[in-house]
Amino acid sequence: MPEQALRPVRGGQRVTVRVPATSANLGPGYDSLGLALALYDTVTVETADDRVLEFELSGEGADSLPRDESHLVVRTLDAALARLGYARSGLRLTAENVSPHGRGLGSSASATAAAVLAAAALVEPEDRPDRAWALQLCSEIEGHPDNVAPAIFGSLALSWQDGDSFRSVSAEVVEDIVPVVAIPDYELSTELARSLLPSSVPHHAAAANSGRAALLVHALTRDPSLLLPATEDYLHQSYRSSAMAPSAELIERLRAEGHAAVVSGAGPTVLVLAAGEGEAEEVVASVERFVHGVQDAEQGRESVTDWRVLRLAVDREGARVELYPR
Ligand SMILES: Nc1ncnc2c1ncn2[C@@H]1O[C@H](COP(=O)(O)OP(=O)(O)O)[C@@H](O)[C@H]1O
């Protein structure tokens, strides 16, 4: 069968996608639960009729990301357009990157979602797919749906896979939950963190994990007083802790104080789900005490971990797409 010719993307269009950062797993929700955070990357794609390829990158990765076809957003945009039966000509990409890279806050998922949603907006109106299509393609690219689903839909995403098909539903998180993140200055690639996991786990661990994952949905949507037991994980954190010792230590400290601290995504960022502003303040103070204590103890060693602590909000909207001209 001859390959179908790809339709050209019209030049002179501009699409802006604002996409939230995400925290996946949330303890026991490995590869299935994810929360959208009010920390946004903004990607603007302008199409042109000539062969131009220009980049204006600022923020995270501005000095290190490639400025050619291998850039994740360009690569993904091209793949998404091809899946829709289109090909672009020229492109100007403006990216204001806020989410830190390789820290477990879903930066690659945000970039992937931005590119796929931009592609979906740039094709002719009769060919524009819905967000379920975007979830499917983004999950195939990422290999797991737990970051891309909340990046696209916002709030708490509960995702699953049926054969080759990725699905997700959104749940509303109770108002008073405040996500606090402690971001260390070292990176850990998701690929490396996934390679540390065993191919199977004991049945009792799987059973315990199911109970906690179910409880977590209840705690996040109804009763935050259960967040500490609900965020206990049996599938991934212990296997990865050697690759993020300072984060594992901080989590142990915060949990001993009664705070629902977990590894954000594949790490090394620590996420705490605080039940209200009062607890969020306590968490920030506790992280600061830990950081200064650890830094004192580390003086004289080669590396001292630096941490950035952010008190965030849950994003309830998901990715926002604006197309000009409509
Ligand atoms: N906004 C972006 N633009 C281009 N590439 C990106 C962007 N965000 C992330 N990436 C790529 O993804 C990598 C990080 O992905 P990953 O290891 O999955 O960590 P994270 O937890 O941040 O998603 C970066 O090193 C970079 O190569």
Ligand SMILES: N[C@@H](CCOP(=O)(O)O)C(=O)O
């Ligand atoms: N379920 C995945 C989540 C990876 O999230 P990231 O933000 O670290 O990319 C995993 O635990 O590997």
